[in-house]
Amino acid sequence: MKKILISLCLLVAPMLSFAQLGKKAASTDPYPELGAKLEEYWLAMRGDSAQIQNAECDFLISSCKDSLVMNYVANKLYSLYKDSPVMGDESVAVHLAKEWFIPGKVRMDNPLDLTAAKMLVMFNENSLIGMDAPKISLTGTDAELYDIPVPGKFNVLYFYDTDCSTCRAETVKLVSYAASAPSDYIFNAVYTGSDEKAWRAYSEKNFSATNFRNLYDPSLESDFQRLYGVLGTPRMFLVSPDGVILGRRLDTDALRTLSANILSESGYVYGSPEVMAMYDGLFAGYGNGMGKDEILEVADYIASRTFGEGDIDNFRHLEGDLLYYLNANCTDEQCKAGTLEFIDSFILVDGVWTSPEDEASVVSLGRMLKELIQRTPAGSAVPDIQVHSTLRRKACLFRRGSKEGIHSLNSAAPGYIIFYSKGCSSCKEMLSKVDGIVKADRKVRVLLVDMDLLYEKYPEEAEAVLNSFDLSTLPFILQADSYGKVLHKYVQL
Numbered sequence: 001m002k003k004i005l006i007s008l009c010l011l012v013a014p015m016l017s018f019a020q021l022g023k024k025a026a027s028t029d030p031y032p033e034l035g036a037k038l039e040e041y042w043l044a045m046r047g048d049s050a051q052i053q054n055a056e057c058d059f060l061i062s063s064c065k066d067s068l069v070m071n072y073v074a075n076k077l078y079s080l081y082k083d084s085p086v087m088g089d090e091s092v093a094v095h096l097a098k099e100w101f102i103p104g105k106v107r108m109d110n111p112l113d114l115t116a117a118k119m120l121v122m123f124n125e126n127s128l129i130g131m132d133a134p135k136i137s138l139t140g141t142d143a144e145l146y147d148i149p150v151p152g153k154f155n156v157l158y159f160y161d162t163d164c165s166t167c168r169a170e171t172v173k174l175v176s177y178a179a180s181a182p183s184d185y186i187f188n189a190v191y192t193g194s195d196e197k198a199w200r201a202y203s204e205k206n207f208s209a210t211n212f213r214n215l216y217d218p219s220l221e222s223d224f225q226r227l228y229g230v231l232g233t234p235r236m237f238l239v240s241p242d243g244v245i246l247g248r249r250l251d252t253d254a255l256r257t258l259s260a261n262i263l264s265e266s267g268y269v270y271g272s273p274e275v276m277a278m279y280d281g282l283f284a285g286y287g288n289g290m291g292k293d294e295i296l297e298v299a300d301y302i303a304s305r306t307f308g309e310g311d312i313d314n315f316r317h318l319e320g321d322l323l324y325y326l327n328a329n330c331t332d333e334q335c336k337a338g339t340l341e342f343i344d345s346f347i348l349v350d351g352v353w354t355s356p357e358d359e360a361s362v363v364s365l366g367r368m369l370k371e372l373i374q375r376t377p378a379g380s381a382v383p384d385i386q387v388h389s390t391l392r393r394k395a396c397l398f399r400r401g402s403k404e405g406i407h408s409l410n411s412a413a414p415g416y417i418i419f420y421s422k423g424c425s426s427c428k429e430m431l432s433k434v435d436g437i438v439k440a441d442r443k444v445r446v447l448l449v450d451m452d453l454l455y456e457k458y459p460e461e462a463e464a465v466l467n468s469f470d471l472s473t474l475p476f477i478l479q480a481d482s483y484g485k486v487l488h489k490y491v492q493l
Contacts, residue, residue, distance in 0.1 A: 031069075035076055042080045050091045050130070057081075057096060061106070074106040082120065087247060087254070090120075091128040097121050123229040129248060133157075133239040134227035138190060138215035141203060146215060153186045154262075155239040156255065157228065161192050162202045164233045165421050165452045168462065169472060171206050173252035173368075174236075178209050180364035181259070182356060184241070187212045192225075192233055194218035205463070253327065260361030270317075270361055271324035279325040290330065295338030298322065299346050307352075316353065319346050320362040327369060331473065333490045340373045372470035378488065382410040382417070382480050383468045387461045388453060392446040394438050407447060409465075414482040415445035416491065419465065420475045421452050427475045433493045 029035050041060075045053050057077050064070035074096065081093040097117040100106045108114045126134050133155070137145045149155035158174060160167040178187050189207050191199040196218065203214035217224060224230060228237065229248075238247040238258060247258045253271075261269040279298075286294045299322060306315035326339045347366035353359065376383065391403045391411060409417055416437070420427040434446050451474065454462035469476060470489075477491040 031072060034069075034072070038073065038076050039080065042077070046086060050088060050095075050128075053092050054095045054099075057092060058099065061100060067106075071106045071109075074100050075109050078108075078117070087249060088129045090124055090249075091130075094121050094124050094128065098125070123226055123231055126227045127229055127237070127245060127248060129245050131245050132243050133237070133245050134224075135243075136217075136222040136224050136227060138217045138222055138224070141200060141214050146213060148188055148190075148215070149239040149243055150186050150188075151243065152241050153184055154182070154241060154259075155237075156185060156187045157190065157235075157237040157239065158187065159190045159192050159224070159228065159230045159233055159235040161233045162195070162198045163193070163456050165423070165455045167234045168451075168455050168466070169474075170234045170236075170251060172466065173472065174255075175206060175209060175212075176368045177252050177256055177364065178211055180360055180367075181211065182360055185211060185259075189214050190224065191216040192230055253324075256361060256365060257324065260357065270320050271328070272321075275318075275321045276325055276328070279322065289332075289335070290326075290338065291334040292338035292341060295322075295326065295335070295342050296345070299342050303346065312352070316358065316362070320358075323347055323362060323366060323369075327365065331490060332492050333488055336373050336490050340370060343370050372472055375470050376468055376478070376486055376489070378486050380486050382413065382478070382484050382486060383464075385409045385461070385464045385468065387449055387465060388458055389450070390448040392434055392438050392448060393444065394442040409447065409449075410480065410484040412445050412447035413480040413484040414443060415447070415480060416493075417447045417449065417478045417480065418475055419449045419451055419469065419471055419477075422450065423452070424474050430475045430477070430493055437493070 038060075041056075045056060048056075060077070061070055061074045064073050078093055078096045078101070081089045081096065084090070084093075098121055101108055101114060101117050102121070108117065133149050136148050138148060140146050148157060156174075156178075158170075160171065174187070178185070181187075187207075187209070189203065189212050191202070191214075193199065193216070196216075199214075199216050207214055228235065234251075236248075236250040236252075236255060237245060238250060238255060240246050246262065247255065250258065257269065257271045282298060283290050283294060288294070299319065302318045302322070303315060306312070306318060322342070326335070326342065330336055330339050343366045347353070347362060348370070353363045386406050386408055388405070389407050391405075391407050393415075418430065418434070420431065422428075431448075434448070438444060438446055449465065451462065451465075451471065454465070465471065469478070476489075477493065478486060479488040479491050481487045
């Protein structure tokens with residue numbers, strides 16, 4: 001692969017020089033073939049250490065003798081690593097910026113990109129995976145200073161803001177995970193704002209678990225923003241007992257997977273990309289997606305070929321992976337129903353999940369998902385919770401089609417309740433369909449609940465709906481019948 005890339009660099013150099021004599025080609029990518037090979041090589045390097053990938057990238061860039069081709073290769077690689085969803089790839093982007101762009105060895109496509117690259121370095125170079133976690137001191141609720149990280153413990157560093165809607169949902173997940181986390185885990189909840197009253201109220205309400213330390217630094221004396229790259233929230237890190245950063249930019253699901261890998265004596269990783277891709281292909285074969293029957297059929301087949309033949313380890317691994325897959329991919333009602341029965345039949349069973357690692361990585365996730373799915377079941381009354389919201393219905397001579405204010409959730413009967421966030425792309429797509437729904441049926445009502453607004457201005461209302469519904473993923477849509485009872489949940493408009 002490396003030889004192919006070097007050959008391409010040499011071949012395209014004269015072509016680029018000739019093209020520069022005329023106008024730029026219409027294509028935004030002057031070398032699509034070379035770009036495709038670079039992407040292929042980038043994918044092939046996944047799994048190698050950052051040091052190896054740094055060296056490979058340096059070799060590829062330096063092998064290009066034409067300066068324009070060298071710039072193209074360097075910018076392409078930098079873009080791939082900077083925008084990669086793979087944890088740890090940002091360290092290669094930092095290396096490329098420091099080694100090639102900032103010293104001026106190659107130029108960036110846009111002058112503003114160089115400023116952004118310098119910012120990337122400034123806010124990431126101190127907290128990369130494999131580095132010693134920066135030592136900082138923060139103020140606790142008792143006004144005493146506390147050091148991060150705590151030596152001899154696995155440290156979870158959770159940076160949040162009280163006004164961050166994503167943080168609200170992540171906090172619920174993290175607190176649930178912390179309740180069953182191993183005893184050598186300590187959770188550091190770090191408020192990134194300066195409103196002491198808001199911090200204390202949030203801490204008392206959300207972080208009551210004994211393994212949470214509630215900290216903040218209103219004067220920013222610790223420089224945590226730069227040292228840990230906290231330019232937005234939430235931000236989460238996992239630090240080893242000897243102070244080395246094991247994971248960064250985590251969410252609770254990723255923390256759970258990483259912790260399971262660390263704790264497992266066999267080194268088995270639940271929810272690995274390879275196994276998730278296997279389940280993608282498996283369920284794609286059904287054609288109709290993941291319904292209850294399909295989920296249970298797959299789980300039964302796994303059980304018969306593993307547990308049924310005495311292979312308990314593979315049973316745990318594959319059923320645990322299936323749980324992780326369903327957690328990441330189930331969004332509709334039928335899939336959620338299948339997940340619930342799967343948890344009862346294959347996860348929350350006696351005599352199988354017996355180790356502390358099983359409890360922390362699989363069983364606790366199963367319990368959490370079951371509790372969320374069972375909230376406000378079909379047939380139950382829509383909770384009479386008063387929330388600031390917008391009621392939509394078909395306009396007529398005697399009423400407008402939209403009314404903002406305080407409405408009871410059951411005022412949407414018959415119709416839909418839609419919980420959403422303005423920063424959610426799928427929420428925007430869903431909201432675009434509301435007009436068509438209310439215009440099509442004069443009886444239908446749609447109650448729109450902006451969770452960002454509730455989190456920011458009406459936290460008691462936000463807490464009430466969080467305790468009543470599974471809002472772990474937005475949008476969450478519930479359909480009510482004319483009697484004010486839940487008809488369907490996890491509706492897809």
